[in-house]
Amino acid sequence: GEVLAWVGGIDHHYFQYDHTQSKRQVGSTFKPIVYAKALQNGYFPCDYFNNRLVTYTEYEDWTPQNSNGQYGGLYSMAGALSNSVNSVAVDLIMRSGVEDVQELANQMGVKTEIPNAPAIALGAADLSLYEMIQVYSTFANRGKHIEPRYLKKITDQEGTLIAEFDQATPKEVIKEDYADVMTKMMEMVVDSGTARRLRYIYKFQNDIAG
Numbered sequence: 279g280e281v282l283a284w285v286g287g288i289d290h291h292y293f294q295y296d297h298t299q300s301k302r303q304v305g306s307t308f309k310p311i312v313y314a315k316a317l318q319n320g321y322f323p324c325d326y327f328n329n330r331l332v333t334y335t336e337y338e339d340w341t342p343q344n345s346n347g348q349y350g351g352l353y354s355m356a357g358a359l360s361n362s363v364n365s366v367a368v369d370l371i372m373r374s375g376v377e378d379v380q381e382l383a384n385q386m387g388v389k390t391e392i393p394n395a396p397a398i399a400l401g402a403a404d405l406s407l408y409e410m411i412q413v414y415s416t417f418a419n420r421g422k423h424i425e426p427r428y429l430k431k432i433t434d435q436e437g438t439l440i441a442e443f444d445q446a447t448p449k450e451v452i453k454e455d456y457a458d459v460m461t462k463m464m465e466m467v468v469d470s471g472t473a474r475r476l477r478y479i480y481k482f483q484n485d486i487a488g
Contacts, residue, residue, distance in 0.1 A: 279424035298407045305401035306362050307410055310460055311383050312399045313359050315374045317456045323356035323463055327366045337396060342368045356463050360471030364400055371399035385451040386423050387412025421457035422448035461487045
């Protein structure tokens with residue numbers, strides 16, 4: 279939970295704006311929360327789901343579309359995340375319930391109010407980097423959320439301790455097994471999915487899950 283670096287912008291002297299706190303639509307980076315909730319509800323990475331165009335009449339005839347415009351066939355849950363398939367992400371949030379996914383996001387560090395709509399499965403929520411860092415750190419911490427700490431203590435110029443700040447207690451919000459499965463699924467995104475350019479173009483060889 280300790281913050282090692284905080285870079286809010288290019289040069290604070292000229293532009294006093296902290297991009298870690300500003301909010302913008304998070305897009306598909308929200309999807310792992312939806313998939314984690316599906317795991318909690320008993321679904322498995324190898325379970326298959328239809329890739330189909332569906333109109334949700336109860337949500338003003340909303341028809342979520344895939345970015346490639348392709349439909350048909352089946353995707354495993356792991357394959358759908360790896361390829362960022364919108365139709366499956368929405369199917370999963372409809373099965374889990376929007377409110378349950380909102381609750382899990384809150385437990386993982388999202389404090390901003392999240393819209394009460396299935397479109398959040400596709401990232402239709404304005405959140406900050408500071409919040410999303412906590413979400414992804416929960417996976418890295420094997421299911422435990424911890425409030426970030428960027429200040430340990432304050433001393434004066436003589437080294438006298440003025441204040442000391444305790445580290446927050448980690449709280450398990452996802453079982454270790456589920457967090458590990460999510461990390462493995464997000465590794466697939468990098469190794470063979472939508473983020474594979476990190477491997478074959480940018481030549482990153484280290485462990486990455488995203």
